Amino acid sequence: MRDAQLSDDLLIWYDRHARVMPWRVGPMERAEGIRPDPYRVWLSEVMLQQTTVAAVRDYFRRFVALWPDVGALAAAEDAQVMGEWAGLGYYARARNLLACARVVVSENGGQFPDTRDALLRLPGIGPYTAAAIAAIAFDRSETVVDGNVERVMARLHAVEAPLPGSKRQLGALAAALTPERRPGDYAQAVMDLGATICTPRNPACGICPWRDPCQARAEGIVASLPRKSPKAAKPVRHGIAYLARRDDGAWLLETRPERGLLGGMLGWPGSDWAQDVPPHAPPVAADWRDPGMQVRHTFTHFHLRMALRLARVGDVSPARGRFVPADRFRPSDLPTIMRKAYDLAAPILSAG
DNA sequence: CATACGTGGGA
DNA sequence: TTCCCAAGTAT
Structure with a gap:
């Protein structure tokens, strides 16, 4: 099967099954030409780093209510922002969030940069988040690689080499599938697929839009992928x-x-x-x-x-x-x- | 490349 | 109870 056919199939699935989230632009709005607000895309992506959608929802709503735009956030008191982040974890994210907002306001007139490379230079924005913002907010054909994408690619292509060593290979496989059209929807589609269908345990292969081309399914090794190096015990x-x-x-x-x-x-x-x-x-x-x-x-x-x-x-x-x-x-x-x-x-x- | 860095939910 | 895991980044 051609790669273009694969990404098309996933976008068709996404149009029917995309989950509703406070930071997403729905199909109706998108049809009217409404683009996602880069500030909201950035805020949600930082909150979603290593954190579940369920945990993020209420924090995101509270943050945008208190600080509707990057200028408001940049002007906020450090202690108030840290207090609002309390409970969400990985507190370096909150410190970097403020640092990033202040750089965007003071050095870029309150506008987020619209390319992956420029985004990558901002505090708290790494390879995943830079690609996600560029694709979702600015319609650029960048490849997002998160835990979901790694898992989906490992299974789709039956990659048996363990993580984290296989990261580069999985990233290349993901890049080969990234479409020129609707890259933001595609990025969210692969992640939604990993979060709801191609889950770590008990994947729902029977209703997967990629069930036919999935090599791990053909080989009967879905449940064992992706393989991971053993972790150290917690003292x-x-x-x-x-x-x-x-x-x-x-x-x-x-x-x-x-x-x-x-x-x-x-x-x-x-x-x-x-x-x-x-x-x-x-x-x-x-x-x-x-x-x-x-x-x-x-x-x-x-x-x-x-x-x-x-x-x-x-x-x-x-x-x-x-x-x-x-x-x-x-x-x-x-x-x-x-x-x-x-x-x-x-x-x-x-x-x- | 390895390690530090939170939390809550599910099996 | 215990372990695994979730839309990663910084060093």
């Missing part, structure tokens, strides 16, 4: 977090360093996290209580067990962090690990 790390509440209801919090885990996010002062709890001092002198509570949380590359220490304090000066008044503290501004600690501690520190 367990331990730490202690200190939750202090002042008599007037204020909470002792700190903004974490820009670099590293949860960089730039609000959190409870505490020890570093290591195989054994590292030596450290509490953030403020107080009658610290051990409630026997532990927050268990799994990050990308380790499991964490974070023990809690709780205290009620008077009008003291902390060595670390700052007291945030109760009426200015939103638990939703906390990354999930820190919010779990709050959820455990709040009932105790709020009582009488």
Whole structure:
């Protein structure tokens, strides 16, 4: 079968099965010549990096309501943007999002560049996102290669070499299929196919638009592809977090360093996290209580067990962090690990 | 090329 | 419970 026939078949499938998403331009609007807003395409693609559509939906809606265009976002306070991103994960994305918005406004008059190469130079935009924005927002024939595309190509062409070594080969196979016409729809079509039909487990080959040309299906090896190199086991790390509440209801919090885990996010002062709890001092002198509570949380590359220490304090000066008044503290501004600690501690520190 | 970087849902 | 995984990027 010719490559052009394959991409045509997928576009026909996409026209009937495309999922509705807040950042997509529907068929009706597209028929009226409406193009996707590059700002919304960019924002959604950054949020979708390593993150499911279901998790992104409400964050995307909230962001565009608060900041309708790149100029508004560029003018936002760092702390507010980080707070709105809280819970979505990979917080370097939020820091880069702001940096990118400010570059676009200050160096490009608020217009996103319309080529893959120019987009690639912006913070937080890598090969995938640059191609996605160029194709979807600017109708350029660029090839998007994400996890979905890799999986679909590995199966369509029965590539048995394991990832990540096979990335280059899978990218070349994807490029050979990218059409000149409707490249943005095609890009989203392959990803939709991977997300809904050609899934990692239990793929729905019976209703796949590419079931006939699929080589892995012909060979009966769909379920085993793509092959992947084995992953390292996650070690367990331990730490202690200190939750202090002042008599007037204020909470002792700190903004974490820009670099590293949860960089730039609000959190409870505490020890570093290591195989054994590292030596450290509490953030403020107080009658610290051990409630026997532990927050268990799994990050990308380790499991964490974070023990809690709780205290009620008077009008003291902390060595670390700052007291945030109760009426200015939103638990939703906390990354999930820190919010779990709050959820455990709040009932105790709020009582009488 | 390998590693750091979050989270929630599903099997 | 545990493991895997999701529209990747930066270093």
